[in-house]
Amino acid sequence: MGLDVRLVADQSAVQAEAAHPEAGALHIVGRALLSNRKALAGVVILGIFLVVAIVPGLLAPYDPHAQIFEQTLGPSRAHLLGTTGNGQDIFSQLIWGTRESLAIAIIAGLLATVLSLLIGVSSAYLGGLSDHVLSLFTDVFLVIPTLPLMIVLAAYARNGGLAVLIAVIVITGWSYGARQLRSQALSLRNREFLDAARVRGERSSYVIVFEILPTMTSLIVANFLGVALYAVLAAAGLQFIGLGNPSDMSWGTMLFWAQNNGALNAGSPLWAILPGLCIALLGAAFALLNYAFDEITNPALRPVRRRR
């Protein structure tokens, strides 16, 4: 029934009225992130990975590629997480691998989001035939099964390395976001401030960039986080089956080598488990931040804290 929703909406209005006076977009986001437990967890995890990715040299004790150590050692003081079947230090590999995994996530996320935005928002704003054509285009990509497409593309462009990996992820990952962003832009189309901008005499390009996009920031960020999560897992998956460049240093390639050497059976389980754990953690960080953004944009999902 419509009752509860309306009451909550009334309450949000009251909450909004009582909001902090300097409620710029950045303030709202900042405050929400810090006060939300899920967001805080996500920020902390992501923060740690970011630091590791920026200054791996400070944290990793050894060269990750150096196959100079005794193979398949367990954790010890010299090797915190042991060594691989090829005699490399697992801990250093994890540290250095962070950079590539994070880079893929962020770059692919950004590129896919920009593409989604371009196509989704233009589609909504232009309407008519252009909307039909662009939506059809989006739908085609949406419907193509991603895993087979990824494998086919990656296999085709073997040895293209990181750029190919990112391209594959962007091509398979933009369409979902484009649909979402188009939907939101469409719902905004009837908001009177857009009509007001047009009647004021603003050009269409101005309206899209300065009136529509700023109100969609939370969805755009949520989109980015979603694609980043997808990118982390997709990249790892592709590298695991050997479609990346095996001499790259990333968690996915670690898994590839661990699999090749039968790590789980050969007595170095950490070699297989730990990269997977890192992938899961990074993915979780993005997912947690995504939840938090959902709560920021939809007040109905917020837990109500009572102050007596």
Next chain:
Amino acid sequence: MAVTIDRAAPSEARAQPESTTPAWVVQTSGLTKHFRVGGFFSPRFLHAADDIDLSIAERQIVALVGESGSGKTTVARLLALIYRPTRGEIRFKGRPLGSLRTRREVLDYRSRVPMVFQDPYSSLNPVYRVSHGIMRALKLHRPEVRPADRRAEAERVLESVGLTPPGRFLAKYPHELSGGQRQRIGFAQALASSPELILADEPVSMLDVSVRIGVLNLMAQLRTERGISILYITHDIASARYVADRLLVMYAGHVVESGPSEDVLAHPKHPYTQLLLSAVPDPRAPVNTMPSADVGEPPRVVDPSEGCRFRGRCPYAIEVCFQVTPRLRELRRDHTAACHVATADPAE
């Protein structure tokens, strides 16, 4: 319970000297807008507005009254260049709008004919401070105001809509203001471009009753003190009477009655106007419990046939009403109605 009458009621503007051709700010003739319904290739059209002839003089508030679906908002949007007419012409100070070609010409029209919107909660962009729209309007339409002076000009505009101290209001975000304050910001945005005609699309419908009067008084003030004309779109005939000099009643896409507001209210000629007036709850009058034409609802006019669109609900409908669409004809001085049955009053 006496209400002090210490000021002339808002729609008694300074009397116009009798002149043969009043200065028309806007005139429309045969203005028509049809929307295709049912998809890209459908042959069906919704007749949102048909053959609208309206004129707005200088220093005049004209009210366009009708229920939702009557076409009144369509007319406003046509005048605001949001829609392009299917047929017919709009002239702004004698010049047809169809002849506006360059961006500069269009921008010039837009600066003289801004629009105020209905919903105070969605007519301001929530991510910007309320100064945003005003500053943009100044930038686009008032090149003579130097960037350094814009803020002062914005404050001046806010003062003229009654938001003081203006500096404090300029820094606020929309959600920090009440509905009435937001609508005043809407008027401020319109004023920032030095307008000659403001299109006000139901500016008070979503405001609390006690706040409405303030905004209506502001409109009257703009007309009287600054000579700005206003097209006031509303479904509330009482507020139309309060603030407007002339009243046009719309039904199902047609103008059915037009005249000075007092005269239309005192001598309603079209049966729909009579129905509207009888249905308005007025606590100061005894209740009218006559059922009259309470059946039916305003029709959705898709591909209508010839004939009066009110015929299904009209207690006076005769055969010709079903066959011939009535045109506006003068039944009292300066007061027209589109009805076959209505009779002209003898000249007074």
Next chain:
Amino acid sequence: MITVKPLLEVEDLTVEYATDAGPVRAVDNVSLDVAPGEFVGIVGESGCGKSTLLFAIARLLSTSCDVVGGSVRLHGRDLLAMDEQALREIRWRDYSLVMQSAMNALNPVLTVGAQLEDTIAAHESMPGREAHHRSASLLRLVGIDPLHLKSYPHQLSGGMRQRAMIAMALIFTPELVIMDEPTSALDVVAQRSLMLEIKELQRKIGFAAVFVTHDMSLVSHFSDRLAVMYAGQIVELGTTRELFRDPKHPYTRALMASFPSISGPKEFLQGIPGNPPDLVHPPAGCRFHPRCPLVEPRFRIEEPPMVAVGNTLVRCHRYGRDH
């Protein structure tokens, strides 16, 4: 004058919302009686608490609202103290609800008939044919052709939808029908039609009605008594006739003066200066004092008591024993 035992007795009802900035008192010590068959209007602007009051009475508040004080007695039994089981027995039988927008409250994917029968089935095990018969007669009662039992809500006009809502509310001929602005989504002609319909139904069936609206003039011809609310409190309560003849509270007077009239001479209207109060930090003393033309320094500090002036109750210092 015979005093009739009231059907509904609301006593010192107080409801609070939780917000980030602290609790907001949406309804503050409201007391109201409704006699059997009486039509009571509750009038106020947005944020005055009238809808919250209604939902509190109907036990439909969302989980973030709390009733922190007072009682709501229907036939002497406190609705607020009842558990879900006891409530289920009286809900829709002794009292029912008509909401503001039928398009929100009616299920768009079920026919009107299906929804009526659903509602019947939820409260009583009635054989299908009888339920169907009942639904048809209900629609006839509110002036809708029974063939619309097969119609979906979107196929009906706005006025008809609202009437279908009323039909639903009357399934078990309750003694009390609570209505939250049921006419606000309708145009002026449909509005009047619906009001006449409601009044006629009340005459036929005899239910008491509590009618919440922001439009005082709408309810003026139909209500027996009117309560005017401001900032969560009732500021004036009396017979409709008396309220319109001689409004006592400055807010009531100002509110009445805010309605432009279509008849009589044209008058300049003042409206009410200022803004609706912020319920998070309500004004001290009399809540209306920032906007009141008759304010005195003491009113800014002391809360005014509810005082009886003839048969009307007014919450205003000017009618206190010192005046």
